[in-house]
């Protein structure tokens with residue numbers, strides 16, 4: 001097999017959680033462009049179906065799917081549906097996130113809700129889907145974290161803007177998802193299941209100009225991430241091109257964390 005063929009995801013079946021969100025949509029498009037059949041899964045099935053229709057019109061193989069990762073039954077329903085329709089699950093991208101906490105002093109109940117989705121939910125879906133992958137002795141799990149799983153926040157970025165400071169739950173679960181990546185890489189390696197993480201930087205979405213200018217200066221490349229940037233790294237990790245990489249966290253941040 002030639003090297004370019006190794007990047008192909010033809011015949012692969014993928015689930016992207018939070019697939020209709022900001023980064024989710026980019027990840028779905030990347031996997032679908034590389035040839036995978038992608039289930040776009042989230043609580044908001046309407047927006048998943050809408051994106052699925054858009055992408056089907058462009059010729060991609062995708063479906064919208066309902067998933068609430070705080071609900072074990074919902075995860076099992078999604079897993080059963082994909083197995084009934086496709087017979088296997090090759091790729092799981094844990095991209096969904098809930099940001100209920102709005103600042104350092106937000107109600108502690110919001111912290112608990114955050115953990116339900118972003119910690120317990122991630123572990124629950126990972127082990128349920130991994131059981132299916134184990135049966136085939138093959139699979140890839142990709143967790144999406146953030147620069148804020150590795151770094152503290154720089155309050156200067158937000159000064160004089162209407163953007164709130166990140167809340168403590170985000171720092172907690174973004175760091176956790178990086179190390180749970182290593183845990184599952186260790187546990188699932190004997191089943192030929194690779195588990196890796198991508199820690200992206202901020203996606204440009206017309207944020208406050210002061211924030212954007214300061215953020216750009218913090219990176220080597222002088223810009224925020226665009227909607228294309230994550231596609232290559234996610235396809236690489238999902239494909240045989242990365243066959244000997246597991247337990248890794250790839251910083252996709254224009255050099256911000258290396259500066």
Ligand SMILES: NC(=O)c1ccc[n+]([C@@H]2O[C@H](COP(=O)([O-])OP(=O)(O)OC[C@H]3O[C@@H](n4cnc5c(N)ncnc54)[C@H](O)[C@@H]3O)[C@@H](O)[C@H]2O)c1
Pocket residue numbers: 017018019020021022023024041042043044067068069070094095096097098117121144145146147174199200201202203204
């Ligand atoms: N947006 C950024 O600039 C940025 C920067 C760095 C890292 N990230 C990371 O990218 C990933 C996606 O972030 P985003 O900004 O695209 O998020 P987003 O808010 O645009 O989308 C999140 C998605 O998760 C889904 N979701 C929330 N709770 C769920 C649940 N209980 N079950 C199933 N789905 C649920 C939502 O419906 C939504 O589709 C996260 O891991 C985040 O940490 C984002």
